[in-house]
Amino acid sequence: MKFFRTLRRSIRDAFKSVFRNFSLSLASISCITITLIIVAISILITFNVQNFTREMEKDLTIVVFLDTDATEEDSKIVMEKLENMSNVESLTYQSKTAIKEEMRKENEVFNEVMSTWSEEDNPLKDTFQVKVKAVEKIADTAKRIEKLDKVSTVRYGEGMVDNLIVAFEAAQKVSYGMVIALILVTVFLIINTIKLTIFSRKREISIMRLVGASNFTIKTPFIIEGMVLGIFGSIIPILTVCFGYVALYNHFDGYLYSRMITLIEPEPFIYMVSGIVLVIGIIVGMIGSASAVRKYLKI
Amino acid sequence: MDLIRVKNVNKQYKNGVTAIYDLNLSIKKGSFVFVIGGSGSGKSTFIKMLYREEKPSSGEIFVGGINVAKLRNSKVYKLRRKLGIVFQDYRLLPKLTVYENVAFTMESIGATKAETRRKVLKALELVGLKAKIHNYPDQLSGGEQQRVAIARAIVNEPRILLCDEPTGNLDPDRSMEIVKVLEEINKTCGTTIIMATHDKEIVNKMQKEVVLLKDGRLIKHLEKGGYEE
Known part of the structure; x- marks a missing residue:
């Protein structure tokens, strides 16, 4: 009972304090708002890069070309060997006839040229498309496939893929670092602004200590105040995420620059990011005020 | 049974100044003690150590x-919940009314509204300020402000009331009023009162228990006495 009474009083005092010291509260709120907007943007970028990397990895395939004179028997043997490789996730076989038909459907010029080709003088090759389990080992696996009998060429987009993987890993690390650094900056700013509010109530705190208020009773209103500031401070960042991201998504039609880079669909993505931003705001506000008030609880 | 017992206490501040040398004394429940001595004698340090x-x-x-x-x-x-503390500079909250200032103690320790109201009114009646419960501290005289501070200190019915120069800012008549209020509390509630002061007139007039400190050492501890003895 007493606990709830204290809690109720704390919540009342916290709101009173936010509005009574409005200019200071506004300073803290705008501080939180600005940093949280940047945090939110970093989170959006991080998730999109992650998503894009994952999509890219899914699309990565090794294409195995067999020798032109490979018979159906040969392809079956190669297929078995491929299936037994540890890093192979799945594979699809396409005969040269099937490839020819596909190409003819795709392009009129090809259609004209290829219509004259008979089964025997088809210069195309039977292929396997191999998906791998671990993308980092793709080069290794490609090399091993190349050594198999009846295999002429192996392609997996060597240089470009390697560079992309390195670039995305770097981008991810940078964005993680940025999010963490920004959160730390926010905590620091909030500690300082809340310190100002608390400084103006130093006397009140010391009297509370003298008349026998427990540290819990003294601290709770300030911690709730920090949470309230965090909630107010995350309103604009959340709106920015919701409307800004949807607008961006619609403007680019879900793709960035090319069909290769897809953006994450706004729903439910923006709700998740908004949730994260809100939680960061609340926690940061709590930590900020808890550490700001600690100094005054020693005497 | 001694309510307060001090054994072999030394106090040295971080800057190297020693305020109390080997202090031994005990104070009985229900007594009214004057802690006297000049400036720098260690009486404030003694009081501060009692409420930590x-x-x-x-x-x-x-x-x-x-x-x-x-x-x-x-x-x-x-x-601190067993103690009431009164200071020379009152330490009231300027934005709260007399009633709210006294109720602050009760709220701080999580009392119910009904209990708070009952005890606050009782305390304010005891110090004779029931008529001014809606005034703010700056609308009161110094003596009245100090009485509010006393009401705040006793509202939780503490066993001990510590007063650090409570009359330091008041003229002799107001000072006497304050001491009379304290004596009343001592008699009616049985609260042990420890008051640090350098006001000779009050000590001589009241003839209560006296602890005399000089340069951080205990010089005298009398059951009944004045300043000069």
């Missing part, structure tokens, strides 16, 4: 069964 604003450098202090020297920071409130 300062910790003794060595020795033991028991207040109502609590070992103050060993009390952890987060448990200090347990001691």
